[in-house]
Amino acid sequence: MSKKFINPLEATELVKNSIKKRRAKDNRLRLYGRIAIGMATCFLLFLFFSIFTKGYPGFFQYYVTLDIKFDRERIDPKGDLSDTSLYEGEASNIVNESLFSIINPQGRKAKKEARKIVSSGKDLRIAKLVKNDPSLFGTVTKVKFALDDDIDSFLRGYINRDTPESERRISDNVIAFVDKLSQENRISYEFSDYILKGSASGNPEMAGIKGAFFGSILTLSVCLLIAFPLGVATAVYLEEIAKKNKITEIIEVNINNLAAVPSVVFGIMGLAIFISIFGMPRSIPLVGGMVLALMTLPTIIISSRAAIRAVPPSVRDAAYGIGASKLQVIFHHVIPLAMPGMLTGTIIGMAQALGETAPLLMIGMVAFIVDVPNSVMDPGTVLPVQIFMWADFAERMFIQKTSAAIIILLGFLITMNAFAIYLRKKLERRW
């Protein structure tokens, strides 16, 4: 093979001629990069836009204002405001009578349909009102009631009045009633008091996230109480105490592997170990928190180790120099100095745990639970699982409620992550 000799002038010419092409190539790569970034940003914006436009109306719903005659005899027959007494009362009949006096339904069928206009939570609402303020008895007061979800969807325009009656979820009668109510200015569109204060419910107009929210808080507390001490202890042991040998190597490999195990597998482990072998009950926040703790442990360990490594050796040497023992150095100097980094990692791990769904499905936190869990041993559910369950329901209104719940969940996640970033910026020291 003979080397071809290019004389320098020719070479310069070659370069000069090709430079335009090469620059164009360069610009092309830059453009591809910009397009890629732009696409990713667009995906993100579109995701948020679609969730927010769907979810924003979920915070509102339609109410009807009715004049309720608070007749103590009928609402509270025993007169002691107890739950049984209020349950025996006929509050829903009073509401229906008030409604009928406006819309005047004729015939059995029309009356039956008219009864469904106001959400089935009407008696509970009256019970709550009189419990808070017994002086309402004997008065005639305007009270707002949620409308049934089908009517809500109709008022939002999801149900078209021009479609034939047989293909519509609400009948002509009901549409006439609703028109009558809106003519009298009794229908209003307001901030929903169910979405935040209500619990799981089969009726979308009454469904809310309160139960799932408290379930999330309990589960995360368990997760934090287990994962944070364990994670920090492991990180301290591996970074400061353990000698580099086979066992520590195995532990490190293990931690890296755990970080790669799919989350659903942690759920299977929870099911097999905590529930089947240890005999713990299903769907309780305690088991959920334990599973999530094992899942977030690698995140916390890895970030805590990084934080400990960032503490300069001079700090340790200074402490040893004035006679501190190894553990005194660790507990008095290294851990406090590494704490911001550890906390940042922990918050990010907790945010991960807050959004996690699959492992909790495995341990049965999908049960339909109306009560708000009071302790870690009460069956409960969590926000993401609630979202998953609502997403499966067919009613149109659940789509809005689901999106609203997603907005709340994202709000928490963004707050947690922002707090982690703030903490890092504020407390982290550069050495």
Place this chain on the structure above:
Amino acid sequence: MFNFYLLVVILLISFLFFFIGLKEAKKLRLVYKNNLHSLPHYYGFYALLASLLPSLGIYFLMTIGDDFLFSHMIKSYIPDEVTNAKDYNFLIALAQINNSVEGLIFGTPPQWVTDAAELWKSWVQTSNIIVASLCLLTSIASGYYGFLKINQNFRSRNAVEKIIMTLLAASSVIAIFTTIAIIFSVVFESVRFFALIPIDEFLFGTVWNPQFEGAERAGSGQQGLSQYGSIPLFAGTFLISFIALCVSVPVGLFSAIYLSEYASSKERALFKPLLEILAGVPTVVYGFFAALTVAPFLRTTGSMLGLDVASESALAAGLVMGIMIIPFISSLSDDVINAVPQSLRDAGYGLGSTKNETVLKIVLPAALPGVVASIILAVSRAVGETMIVVMAAGLAANLTANPLEAVTTVTSQIVTILVGDQEFESAKTLSAFALALTLIIITLCMNFYALHIVKKYREQYE
């Protein structure tokens, strides 16, 4: 609740010993004119740990162990005519008794269940008394022992530090225990599954059709209708992962190149966190987005183009999953591209190459192992991803390469089988564990391989 109060009392007793120990040590310090081996609070801590640890150990052992013990003891109280019945299952009998104990009574349970429940309740009471007295006794006795050891020459700091060291070491072993627990929980059930279904049928069968089989069919030895060939599930998983990669690899890689080589520091500070937000969005949100926004959009677009797109198409799940794993690829690749030494770039510029040439011919080849590793990690993430496919992919196990059709995946089958009511011992329930085992093996292999690549090529330029 009883257990909780007991725990609080144990803690209170140990704190009491802390103060007793502290006081004693301070007294000693006065007596011996500051000539004590350790600082006073170490003596207090020693008494605290001496009181707390043994009783805590007994407490956990007893509270976890009593259910085992009782369920073993109750066996002999289940009447023979029940245990001899054809459809007898001890776990179901146990569940009946437990429900009765907790007051969840459906209909009228048989007499033996109520009797056993009464017996169980009495055992719980006895064991509560035993546990409580044992814990309290140990905590006081061992605390007192710790207190007695306090004297001028006792090296309490060393003793306390030794205990704490042991605790730290023990907590680091939790990671190993978790791994063992994971393996244990899937392997045992998988072995039982492979006893029912031959392993080659599971690995190479092309039809996945699990059915809950009635007890009579299983008993009569008749072949069921179920088929457990996992090929369609893995084909579906990899189809969706492949679609996801088609989205995330170009977008992620070009973003990483742009951010590390072209972007100004301002752009970098803006877009890097923006991309990472994508990783922070919960997967259930992506699943909702895929099922309610992307899938209907694809369906209407498809029908406009004359294509028949399934409402749970692989394409919708794959696209959204691709969006989800963009940040995994971009931030890992960004890190490895940044790790390429500046001297290599400078050498390239020195020879007169443009940025494009430097990036494509020098930086990328140097960073290639890391980039490949990031892609492998992204694939393993996509294979193990659950919520998106549960919500947006189908349940029918089609063996197809057409992204417009519905496919199902390993993880969504696991969730479908294990959520809700399960039949004990049925091949269908057990199959979920076999799927999980295969899933773990696949993701771990990918992870190992990726880490191996990174390790092997990392020090090349240092």
